[in-house]
Amino acid sequence: MQSKSFSIGIDIGGTNTAYGIVNRRGEIQEQDRFHTTDYNTPEKFVAALYAKLAPHIAQLDQEAINGIGVGAPNANYYTGEVRLAPNLPWRGVIPLRHLLEEAFGLPVTITNDANATAIGEMTYGSARGMRDFLVVTLGTGVGSGFVANGQLIYGHDGFAGELGHIIAVRDGRPCGCGRNGCLETYASATGIVKTAKAYLEQADQDQVQIEGPGTEDWLIPVWRNTGEVSSSGIHKAALAGDPAAAEIFEFTGKILGQALADAVAITSPEAIILFGGLAKAGDFILKPTKLHMEKNMLAVFQNKIDIVPSGLSERDAAILGAAALAW
């Protein structure tokens, strides 16, 4: 029998929660995901998580498990709390580490989801061997994990890396955090949908007509038929050659690139790793982001900083990073 051979990585997102049992070589033994939004209190959420994991833990023997690492929005490494997370279904201050330790009887380490992803990228992904880099997660919200001198930067009270809440557009769109113009209201999966809706409402108002072959996936006809638009729908339309989708990605990349240029001025990273739903659009988002980052960057940084997609599957990176926290 090997003792302390496994740790549990849990990635709590605004929409989904993913978890996995990971061995010391970084191999995920068991994993699954479920909707975070199915649970209206953190207590119910933790109880459900325990119910899902308990059979696996029992099978391995609790003694073999080193601990639990958790990545969650606004989770604080120092206090073990999740505070005022605008993208989670639960309000206020949640003693997440305490709730999990009570339920599981195992030591728990928490940090925000982007920090967990940064640890995952550094250990197993695109940032292997790098000592200074930035991971930007483009999911329901926008997060970031900032590594300097090979160390994750938590800041004085554990909240460093809130790149999603720098003001990208002064007096811009309202944000879940109560302010206006935050980067995540533009450059997240939900942000790009807001941009697309504004674009499509304008197209309706201007009575823009769409012609030609192969337009069934294009945004304007889909919007007129269904009244709906999604992040993956925008990507699908871009793949089908829709110029509207390309314009929407261009706008999104411009806002993101401008914000990254500012982040570079402060942190001087070797590379920026883009992760999460929106990053899956590949060059549709990477190209305009890179273009506008370069255009807005101080000369000393130009043409030196790679923007690279994550080297890990979305599900794995956060689980692996969270699990790595527990070792």
Place this chain on the structure above:
Amino acid sequence: MQSKSFSIGIDIGGTNTAYGIVNRRGEIQEQDRFHTTDYNTPEKFVAALYAKLAPHIAQLDQEAINGIGVGAPNANYYTGEVRLAPNLPWRGVIPLRHLLEEAFGLPVTITNDANATAIGEMTYGSARGMRDFLVVTLGTGVGSGFVANGQLIYGHDGFAGELGHIIAVRDGRPCGCGRNGCLETYASATGIVKTAKAYLEQADQDQVQIEGPGTEDWLIPVWRNTGEVSSSGIHKAALAGDPAAAEIFEFTGKILGQALADAVAITSPEAIILFGGLAKAGDFILKPTKLHMEKNMLAVFQNKIDIVPSGLSERDAAILGAAALAW
């Protein structure tokens, strides 16, 4: 005889250069300053610096001197070069470390002036005992030194901390760096003068009249008499109760506070230390900066981050920080 008891700290600014010989207890033995702008090439500058320091070095015995530390705009810790510094009188890439080592025959360490100041504040000033803080220098330009986990963050290639070149106002004022809207075009000693000139030209156009007692230091009459305005003149006017000067500080503090709120989101510091010419205006600049930083900050950071003036004299901080580099 004590060997290696001293180091030389040199602070090269856009306007002035200050130097000092510092002992291990951080006491400055000899110091002086001169105009950087008197020398139109870096070679002439280094020769002049050597001529000024050589008698002091001879008196102490060269063997007693551990080395030279230099803080200079855009100086790179890794390469020893100053690259493309918009605020220095010399263009292009300057092999500053090499030039100084050739002249002095002593080991030289260089970093940017703001990083040197941050080391000075951490060792002897307002940041003693802090592990996560930001020093922002408000001089001819705006610089910053960013310390996390007790370490100065140089970034991947030594250029971290260029807070002066985050875009504070999109498509704003032209900057010496070739871009537009950089923080330093607003929140430096030169930036506040630009703000004042725009304000005073508008006042002339609007034919604003100034009445009442004690207005001789006020900006509008001084401007109309002399056609000139300076950073210290704005401070003087504010002290004399000039509402125009107060408005100019309010505007400057607003731009600076907004930028600091974004820097806080990325770095989560314990405190921000303001240093340099503009910081000498005390509450005139500190109050609006703090107000607008708080207004623009994510809830998790509010009312937790001090903005404090430097704990060192302007001349001493950079010399001490530069000298500390050499130990």
